[in-house]
Amino acid sequence: MSKLLVSPSPHIHSKDSTRSLMLDVVIALIPAAICSFVFYGWREVLLMAVSVASCVLLEWAVTRFMLKKPSTIGDFSAVITGMLLALNLPYTTPLWVVVTGAVVAIGVAKLTFGGIGQNIWNPALVGRVFLLVSFPTYMTTWGAPAGVVDAVSGPTPLGAIQEGLLSGASVQDLTAAYNYKDLLFANLGGSAGEACALALLAGFVYLCIRKVIKPWITLSIFATVALTALIFWGINPDRFTGPLFNLLTGGLILGACFMATDYVTSPMSLWGGVVFGVGIGFLTMMIRYFGSYPEGVSFAILIMNSVVPLLNMWFHQKKFGRK
Amino acid sequence: MSKHTFSIGGVHPHDSKISRECAIEQLPLPPSVYLQLSQHIGAPAKPIVAVGDKVKVGQPIAEPGGFVSAFIHSSVSGTVKSIAPRPDLAGNPQMCIEIAVEGDEWADGIDTSDTLVTDLPEDNKAIIEKIRLAGVVGLGGATFPTHVKLSPPPGSKCEMIIINGCECEPYLTSDFRVLLEKGEQVVVGAAILSKVMGGVPCTIAIEVNKPEAIAHINEVIARLGYAGISVMPMKMRYPQGSEKQLIDAVMHRQVGSGALPISVGAVVQNVGTALAVYDAVQKNKPLIDNVLSVTGECFPRQANIRFRVGTPISYIIDCLGGMPADAVKVISGGPMMGRAISNLDAATLKGTSAILFLTEKQTRRAPEGNCIRCGKCADACPMGLEPFLLIRHARLGNLEALEQNAVQDCIECGCCLYSCPARIPLLDHIRQAKGAVLGAIRARAAAAKAATEAAKPAPVIPSAVEESKK
Ligand code: SF4
Numbered sequence: 001m002s003k004l005l006v007s008p009s010p011h012i013h014s015k016d017s018t019r020s021l022m023l024d025v026v027i028a029l030i031p032a033a034i035c036s037f038v039f040y041g042w043r044e045v046l047l048m049a050v051s052v053a054s055c056v057l058l059e060w061a062v063t064r065f066m067l068k069k070p071s072t073i074g075d076f077s078a079v080i081t082g083m084l085l086a087l088n089l090p091y092t093t094p095l096w097v098v099v100t101g102a103v104v105a106i107g108v109a110k111l112t113f114g115g116i117g118q119n120i121w122n123p124a125l126v127g128r129v130f131l132l133v134s135f136p137t138y139m140t141t142w143g144a145p146a147g148v149v150d151a152v153s154g155p156t157p158l159g160a161i162q163e164g165l166l167s168g169a170s171v172q173d174l175t176a177a178y179n180y181k182d183l184l185f186a187n188l189g190g191s192a193g194e195a196c197a198l199a200l201l202a203g204f205v206y207l208c209i210r211k212v213i214k215p216w217i218t219l220s221i222f223a224t225v226a227l228t229a230l231i232f233w234g235i236n237p238d239r240f241t242g243p244l245f246n247l248l249t250g251g252l253i254l255g256a257c258f259m260a261t262d263y264v265t266s267p268m269s270l271w272g273g274v275v276f277g278v279g280i281g282f283l284t285m286m287i288r289y290f291g292s293y294p295e296g297v298s299f300a301i302l303i304m305n306s307v308v309p310l311l312n313m314w315f316h317q318k319k320f321g322r323k
Numbered sequence: 324m325s326k327h328t329f330s331i332g333g334v335h336p337h338d339s340k341i342s343r344e345c346a347i348e349q350l351p352l353p354p355s356v357y358l359q360l361s362q363h364i365g366a367p368a369k370p371i372v373a374v375g376d377k378v379k380v381g382q383p384i385a386e387p388g389g390f391v392s393a394f395i396h397s398s399v400s401g402t403v404k405s406i407a408p409r410p411d412l413a414g415n416p417q418m419c420i421e422i423a424v425e426g427d428e429w430a431d432g433i434d435t436s437d438t439l440v441t442d443l444p445e446d447n448k449a450i451i452e453k454i455r456l457a458g459v460v461g462l463g464g465a466t467f468p469t470h471v472k473l474s475p476p477p478g479s480k481c482e483m484i485i486i487n488g489c490e491c492e493p494y495l496t497s498d499f500r501v502l503l504e505k506g507e508q509v510v511v512g513a514a515i516l517s518k519v520m521g522g523v524p525c526t527i528a529i530e531v532n533k534p535e536a537i538a539h540i541n542e543v544i545a546r547l548g549y550a551g552i553s554v555m556p557m558k559m560r561y562p563q564g565s566e567k568q569l570i571d572a573v574m575h576r577q578v579g580s581g582a583l584p585i586s587v588g589a590v591v592q593n594v595g596t597a598l599a600v601y602d603a604v605q606k607n608k609p610l611i612d613n614v615l616s617v618t619g620e621c622f623p624r625q626a627n628i629r630f631r632v633g634t635p636i637s638y639i640i641d642c643l644g645g646m647p648a649d650a651v652k653v654i655s656g657g658p659m660m661g662r663a664i665s666n667l668d669a670a671t672l673k674g675t676s677a678i679l680f681l682t683e684k685q686t687r688r689a690p691e692g693n694c695i696r697c698g699k700c701a702d703a704c705p706m707g708l709e710p711f712l713l714i715r716h717a718r719l720g721n722l723e724a725l726e727q728n729a730v731q732d733c734i735e736c737g738c739c740l741y742s743c744p745a746r747i748p749l750l751d752h753i754r755q756a757k758g759a760v761l762g763a764i765r766a767r768a769a770a771a772k773a774a775t776e777a778a779k780p781a782p783v784i785p786s787a788v789e790e791s792k793k
């Protein structure tokens with residue numbers, strides 16, 4: 001008789017694999033990608049293609065030739081990094097800048113730490129922040145969506161408001177120029193991924209329904225941002241922007257739904273996640289109100305990424321039958 | 324329908340109960356049975372027959388080897404051929420009594436008729452003694468001697484008997500069939516158990532994927548008119564049938580680390596055990612047979628069969644048409660906690676609940692990847708442990724950190740490894756680490772005991788200490 005297979009229990013496994021989970025994230029990003037193609041046209045398609053291709057190729061080449069390990073590109077995590085990076089950049093970004101971002105994201109932020117699961121900071125965000133600091137001109141001149149406003153490039157809403165405040169105008173006058181329907185449906189300048197809040201939220205809901213992520217981190221970011229803005233705006237509406245405006249601008253939705261919820265760089269436990277989200281929300285608002293960069297989400301997430309090991313140490317799941 | 328379930332973790336594997344429609348069949352008698360002396364938790368039984376002796380069905384052939392131990396009875400009539408080591412399911416040698424079958428002659432006093440006996444005996448002590456003499460052990464997995472469970476230590480009080488009819492492991496259907504076909508006997512068994520524990524309420528917990536069983540048992544309880552016995556429909560969730568989880572689900576009480584169910588006033592018995600208790604008390608029939616499912620998608624002849632304890636597994640498989648060609652793994656028990664069999668000639672035990680065939684595709688474990696820190700293992704752990712953390716410490720051999728993170732509480736349910744998308748061999752390492760930590764805890768307790776003993780002025784007789792420890 002043929003030899004029987006003997007291995008320890010359990011003898012069956014769930015259908016989830018790293019690949020299937022990551023593929024779900026890719027699917028969740030598709031509405032936002034399509035939206036940005038619609039708004040920004042073929043240049044955005046090209047940007048996305050270059051970003052994804054460089055991330056995947058780089059991961060393949062580095063794991064294959066430098067680390068001499070089996071390639072991990074099959075798990076789709078590099079595709080996600082590429083998509084997120086592209087969605088974080090203005091559609092006018094020169095392609096060589098995109099490739100530089102990919103090198104930093106995959107080469108530095110992911111693979112030097114040991115690849116998927118080992119990195120401390122979200123690779124796409126590290127790439128983005130690197131570009132923001134190194135090439136501020138490309139990164140802060142955001143293209144307005146083709147055909148919506150007169151296709152001139154201009155500052156993002158948050159950027160415009162910070163500049164306006166410096167020149168002495170009041171927030172109320174400045175925000176009067178934006179209407180929330182435009183913000184929701186992406187009729188304003190910004191990075192591609194900020195373009196369509198509804199598409200991003202749809203992706204987030206998909207991930208929650210598929211149980212890929214749990215909603216707590218994202219919701220606590222939204223709640224904290226709204227609450228902090230409400231307090232400051234209540235105190236001085238001339239100096240500070242209001243809750244809804246802050247929720248809908250500056251890549252908050254993209255960051256809260258897709259970057260802060262990255263498994264590898266977020267806490268494991270429920271309460272760790274809530275503290276993480278509150279921290280991101282609060283830091284975002286502090287940077288926006290008082291910092292020198294108009295947008296704070298990326299920095300806030302990266303800062304909170306750094307304390308995840310501590311949060312994992314402090315917050316544990318409740319154990320059965322123990323105090 | 325219902326919301327009763329445990330509070331932490333758990334998974335929802337597909338229930339795959341493909342043998343649920345197969346009525347219980349009687350397996351023909353094998354040429355020989357092999358009765359393992361150690362088929363319960365505790366000390367192995369001691370043989371009380373010699374090679375060449377003639378034995379009848381239900382005659383005791385081995386007596387308990389300690390307080391936590393159980394009688395073993397001949398499951399067939401015939402001649403004792405040998406008392407010798409024989410490879411078990413995993414191929415490890417175990418002392419077995421081999422009996423060559425001759426006819427089917429039952430020992431005197433056993434009522435083999437189908438008549439239902441509903442009048443309960445008066446004397447509780449006598450009932451427990453009957454259960455002990457019949458060699459009844461828990462048939463839900465742990466095979467703990469039932470009479471020991473029914474004699475709670477002084478100071479503890481039972482408040483509820485829970486009859487475990489969850490059968491939460493995929494594929495298994497033997498408890499379901501017993502509930503449907505022997506529902507009356509199970510309910511009388513439950514009534515006996517509840518009477519023995521002082522007339523406490525008794526809850527029969529059945530998962531909602533067995534609506535026929537829920538309806539039938541409700542009807543039986545109403546017909547037989549026992550007060551204090553009720554059915555609780557449970558939400559489907561694995562590992563609901565695990566003792567601690569079931570008590571949490573039914574009574575909303577959590578048994579502490581290292582504590583027994585009785586510490587929160589609960590005694591849990593499985594459906595099969597309730598039937599065995601009925602047989603022992605009402606029919607004088609010792610535990611000599613049990614029902615198991617033979618199943619798996621690749622096995623054409625699904626079945627639930629009543630088998631005599633000690634029947635070789637290969638005999639059962641041959642009776643049902645032989646090994647399916649594409650099965651690569653044969654499991655004793657369910658796919659989550661069952662053990663892979665390496666030796667098909669091994670004999671069945673009192674507690675064998677299933678023979679499950681899995682194909683390469685069904686049981687394939689993808690190669691291990693990097694932990695992506697998704698936390699799914701921790702979400703799935705019904706004990707609230709953090710398997711990703713435990714495996715890290717286990718790989719470093721860090722026993723202290725393992726103990727701090729409660730590795731000893733692991734119930735080896737497999738939920739962590741089942742859910743891990745990166746197929747990290749979590750339970751494989753945790754199981755070993757748990758063994759090492761439990762060993763360390765025991766050594767510490769023994770050292771502490773020795774220290775207090777040494778500090779005591781009056782000398783104690785060592786053998787008496789040994790006895791009382793048992
Ligand atoms: S096997 Fe142990 S660690 Fe894994 S889920 Fe079950 S109780 Fe938790």
Ligand code: SF4
Binds near residue numbers: 695697701747749
């Ligand atoms: S389920 Fe697997 S991949 Fe996820 S945290 Fe646990 S060990 Fe890591």
